[in-house]
Amino acid sequence: MYRERPAGLPGAVLWSAVSEGTAARVLPDGCLDLLWSSRSGLLVAGPDRTAHLSVGTPGERWLGVRLPPGTGPAVFGVPADELRDRRVPLDALWGRAATGIAERLGDRPTAAALEAVAAERLATAGGPDPLGARVAARLAAGATVTATAAEVGLGPRALHRRSRALFGYGPKTLARILRMRRALALARTGAGLAEVAVRSGYADQAHLTRDVRELAGVPPATLLRS
Template sequence: MSGAVLWTHTTSATTRPVLPDGCTDLIWSEGRLLVAGPDTGPHLPDAAPPGTRHTGLRFAPGQGPAVFGVPARELRDLRVPLADLWPAAQVRELAGRMAAGGAPGRVLEETAVARLRAAADRTASGPAARSAPPPRSGRTAAIAAALDRGHPVAEVARAVALSERQLHRHCLDAFGYGPKTLTRVLRFVRALGLARSGMPYAHVAACAGYADQAHLAREVKALAGAPMGVLLGSG
């Protein structure tokens, strides 16, 4: 499924926080289906016994709303049961398939693809037929790409033919937060990747688009709740 990443995780004795990345997730764990909204800060998962297995499908920024059926702003910084968003019978049927099959990731992918196709069909039928957010549009993808490259908000708005106020509303619905916050989150993700590659922090700051290393340190602490060294496991 283009734009989505399938992942698995087995809990250990040490619980690490989930860091902001602009994404949303559909998660299967311990017989439950959960939705993880876009985070604005570190999220510490609920405690689970060591050895607990989680399987998730992580959607690219702007892709989740069409799958979940609600604007991303309604899921910001939340973990909610899928049954709060979809009809209970549909969630029970999906949970039954997940429990009975040996490939939960494949079931998650098939379900997401079906939801995106249904959203595309609603969009093609016209505005009157829409009952949920449309699929990730070319405009949404262009906004995410431009903000990820560090383009100013006013420039991005002009490029996608929206006013800055319209752009802000679009970003709240598609990504869960406004364009400035999305820029900060995507820049943080880029910086963390560079730091994990072994790049010195001063070079990370320059390559990721921070004013200087002190600016990088402040933003990392604000978004992740810990210094970069701790995130990398060296502090």
């Protein structure tokens, strides 16, 4: 009962789901989400370091705007590492403004309406820090942290500091998460795990399996079956 589609905001995704009352495994991706739940209202999902097990009540409706890596801090007004591994009520960040937004959305909002809220906040902030998109794109393409730092003109410590604020963790962790997602996407095309490991930059299939298990909580074969 999960659906997603591209949003109007560049790189963002709109999604909706209806809970069946069982745990859903949400893999880390370096993103922050603006969420609405029919039970809990407006929430912010911070960037996870490992898979988050989301358990809703049967029939609970969820809507979300998944912002691309590096964009969330401009929308929510706080560094990403302050929200790492957390789900936070929106009013804890925006105070009375969140109450007004909840009233405006009503009890049957749409994902597009959530996107409009995020777009307004992003425009007010003057847009995302362009460094976020540059770093995330290079790491997603498989560039090393050292090469990425050199390309964006930052030293290792400065890149680590900026990455924590933009993504919630340092560039090595982000690179590891993006590599896992790249590998899983390739595996879903039908490539064998040994081939996936080589093409995704792992030492071998055992390295791939170990890394996915640490980040996702289960081995890649289990994720692919689900």
